[in-house]
Each structure stands twice: as C-alpha cells, then as structure tokens.
Amino acid sequence: MTTKAICLTLLVALVGLCGTAHAEQFRLLAWNVESNRPNAPKVSDAGVIREQLAGLLQAPNTRAQIVALSEVEPQAVPDYKAAVAEGLGTEVDFVTSASGGFRDADSLLLVVDAKRFVIEEVFELHRYGGIAANSNVMDKDSPDYGTVRARSPLVAKIRDKTGNCSFWLIVNHLARGEADLRVDQAKVLKKWAEDRAGEAVITAGDFNFDYVFETGKGNAAFDAMVEDNVWHWLKPEPLVDSNWAEDRERPGQDRYPGSILDFVFVAHEAKKWKGESDVIVRPGDFPDTDKTSDHRPIIATFEPMPGR
Numbered sequence: 001m002t003t004k005a006i007c008l009t010l011l012v013a014l015v016g017l018c019g020t021a022h023a024e025q026f027r028l029l030a031w032n033v034e035s036n037r038p039n040a041p042k043v044s045d046a047g048v049i050r051e052q053l054a055g056l057l058q059a060p061n062t063r064a065q066i067v068a069l070s071e072v073e074p075q076a077v078p079d080y081k082a083a084v085a086e087g088l089g090t091e092v093d094f095v096t097s098a099s100g101g102f103r104d105a106d107s108l109l110l111v112v113d114a115k116r117f118v119i120e121e122v123f124e125l126h127r128y129g130g131i132a133a134n135s136n137v138m139d140k141d142s143p144d145y146g147t148v149r150a151r152s153p154l155v156a157k158i159r160d161k162t163g164n165c166s167f168w169l170i171v172n173h174l175a176r177g178e179a180d181l182r183v184d185q186a187k188v189l190k191k192w193a194e195d196r197a198g199e200a201v202i203t204a205g206d207f208n209f210d211y212v213f214e215t216g217k218g219n220a221a222f223d224a225m226v227e228d229n230v231w232h233w234l235k236p237e238p239l240v241d242s243n244w245a246e247d248r249e250r251p252g253q254d255r256y257p258g259s260i261l262d263f264v265f266v267a268h269e270a271k272k273w274k275g276e277s278d279v280i281v282r283p284g285d286f287p288d289t290d291k292t293s294d295h296r297p298i299i300a301t302f303e304p305m306p307g308r
Contacts, residue, residue, distance in 0.1 A: 023163020023304040026116065029056065029064035029280075030204040030262060032173065032243075032295035033080070034288075035071040035106050045291035046076035050083040052282075052292070057087025062280055062299055065113040066158070070151070070173035070206050072096070072109040084111040091115060095122045097171075099134055099152040108154040108171045108205075120166070121157035129191040131184050150175050153189060153203070165304050167270065168196065172205035174221065182208060186224040193267040194230045200269035200304075203231070206262050206295065213239050213258040231265040234300055240279035242296045244286045252287060264300040274303035 031053070034044040056062040067084050077096055085092045090113050097108040112119060126134045134152040154171040170189065175182040186207075193201050209222035225231055242262040247253040264277040277300040288294045 023160050023165050024116075025301065025303045026066065026160070027062075027064035028066045028068065028169075028202070028204060028264065028300045028302070029062065029297055030068040030070075030171070030206075030264065030300075031297035032070045032206040032262065032293060033072060033076075034293040034295065035073045035076075042290050044293055046073065046079050048291040049293060050076075050079040053080060053083040054087040056280065056297065057084060062297075063088070064299060065116050066169065067109075067111045068169070068171040068204050069109040069111075070106075070171065072107045074107060077107070077109060080109060081111055088113055093117075093119050095119060095154070095156060097124055097151065097154045099124055099126070099150070106151060106173070108151060108173060110154060110156055110169070110171050112158065116161060118159040118161065119156055120159050123155050124152040125155055125170070125188060125192060126152045128188045129195075131188050131191065133185045133188040135181075150178070150181060150185075153185070155192075160304065163304055165200070167200040167202065170201070170203035172203055172207060174205075174207045174209075176208050179220065182219075182221040183224050186221040190225055190227060190230050194228070197268055200273070201267040202264065202270050202300075202302075203267075204264040204298070204300065208261050209263065210256070211260050211263075213260075225265070231267050232271050234264045234266060234275050234277040236260075236278050236298070237276075240281060240296070241286075242279050242298060244288050244294045246287065254286070262295060262298045264298060270302075273305055276301055 033049050036042055036044060057064060069080055072080060081092060081094050092111050093114045094109065094111040100106040134150045151173045156169045157166060158169050159166045174185045189203060209218040211218040211222060226233065239260060241258060242260045245255040247255045266275055277298055280297040280299055285296060
C-alpha cells in the first residue's frame with residue numbers, strides 16, 4: 001500500500017446520493033494524537049497511542065470504519081495505519097497531508113476500511129473563494145522561512161460500497177496560535193461546503209473553536225464556521241471536555257475546564273442522515289502523560305438514508 005501524500009490545494013466531508021437501499025451504518029473516529037515538536041520535550045509516544053487506537057477499534061462501542069487523525073508525525077504513519085488494520089481486522093487504505101505545522105511534524109492522516117470504502121479523490125484545501133487557509137512563513141529570521149506554516153484541510157471523496165453512496169470527508173486541525181488564520185480557515189470550510197449543494201459533506205477534527213459549555217459560545221472562528229447554517233454541529237449530549245491543558249500555576253488542574261475543541265459537522269445531504277457524535281472518555285485519560293495524547297477521541301455514528 002503506497003502513501004498518497006498530497007501537495008494540492010484541506011478532522012472530514014461527503015459527496016453524492018445514496019441508492020434506493022439503505023447503506024449500512026458506519027462510524028467515524030477523529031483524534032488529535034498529539035505530536036512531538038522538534039527540539040522540545042517529549043509529549044507523546046506513538047507506540048502507546050498505537051495500542052490505544054487498536055484497542056478502541058476492537059471495542060464494539062468505539063469501532064469505526066473511518067479514522068481521521070491529526071498531529072501525526074510522518075514516522076508514525078505506518079504505526080497508526082497498522083493500528084487501524086489490526087483493530088478492525090481488515091485491509092485499509094490511507095492518505096496523508098503534505099502540509100503541517102511545526103516543520104512538517106504535524107500531519108493529517110485518514111485511514112478507511114478498504115473492504116467498505118474507496119478513496120476516490122484527495123486534495124488539500126490551501127485556498128478557496130479568494131481566502132487563504134494556509135500561507136508561507138515570511139519572517140526571514142525564522143528557521144521555518146519559506147515553509148508552509150499551518151495545516152491545510154485534507155479533503156477526500158469517499159465511496160461507500162454498501163449503499164452506492166459517495167461523500168466528501170474533510171479532516172481538520174485548524175490553527176491554534178493564530179486567531180486570524182483560524183477564522184480564515186473556518187471561512188474557507190464554510191464557503192467550500194456552501195458550494196457543494198446537493199452533496200453530502202462531513203468535516204471532523206480539532207477545530208480549536210474554544211466552545212465553552214457555560215456560555216454556549218465559541219470563538220470568532222466558531223462563529224464564522226456556523227454562519228448561515230451551512231454546517232450543522234453534531235453536538236455531543238452531554239458535552240464533555242475534549243482537551244487537557246495543564247495549568248502552569250496549578251499543577252494537576254485544567255486551564256480550560258468545561259470546553260471542547262474537537263467537533264464533527266455535517267452539511268447539505270449529510271444533514272438528512274441519522275448522525276450523532278460523542279466524546280470518548282477512558283479511565284485515566286486526563287490528565288495526560290508524556291506518552292498519551294492531550295485530546296480525547298470523538299466518535300460519530302452515521303446511518304445514510306435511501307435516496308439522500
């Protein structure tokens with residue numbers, strides 16, 4: 001199986017209509033597995049996360065036929081691909097993104113059950129509708145000068161063999177430290193989905209939208225994403241904190257309790273499907289360690305409807 005690394009103009013989107021028969025239910029698991037940055041303290045262990053991922057896919061309630069990972073170090077791609085194949089006990093197909101933050105140590109990875117799904121088309125959404133979702137580092141004093149500085153959304157067209165459905169799946173990890181870029185990325189996703197009328201579209205991953213449970217509000221990028229109701233959030237019930245950020249002044253405490261960064265959205269025909277999402281909570285997952293991810297996985301269940 002060869003890696004389809006993409007250098008074209010991209011946590012997941014859908015296309016096309018289902019046939020007259022019901023397509024089988026399927027699940028999508030999205031997870032920021034937390035990469036290790038160059039020349040920085042170790043924050044995760046790909047071997048440990050590989051075992052956890054395989055275990056999740058073996059468990060009935062968290063078994064997913066599509067897996068979307070973010071913050072994947074390139075050298076960890078074979079481990080995570082193997083984990084999905086092991087967990088599902090089947091052949092898989094996969095694609096990775098070419099763009100990524102932190103000197104390309106932060107890729108997106110999409111893995112599918114090859115007996116169920118076919119990846120028909122893949123590209124990265126660097127720019128759309130005159131808005132940039134990524135750009136180059138222009139500071140000549142930066143060691144990253146001239147390189148792509150963020151993660152472009154990874155778009156895949158997927159065909160479901162069981163119901164003759166095609167759909168778009170967009171894997172995301174939007175900018176964390178650059179609020180203006182994050183807003184532009186959300187605008188690109190909204191505009192791209194808006195122009196896919198009549199098609200099924202899903203997007204999933206780490207959006208860094210800082211949605212606070214108490215206020216029921218996210219940041220400016222969240223507002224840009226949900227403007228005009230193009231995207232519908234498959235909102236977990238109940239809401240569960242999906243990210244651990246250690247408080248430097250209060251060790252063992254989360255700096256942002258009661259908030260969520262990881263989402264699944266649907267647009268157009270996918271809104272008509274039966275869909276729901278949940279945050280996966282495992283014993284001892286928070287606070288994380290230097291071997292485990294600081295994000296919880298999120299899982300979405302879909303039942304495509306006939307003729308939709």
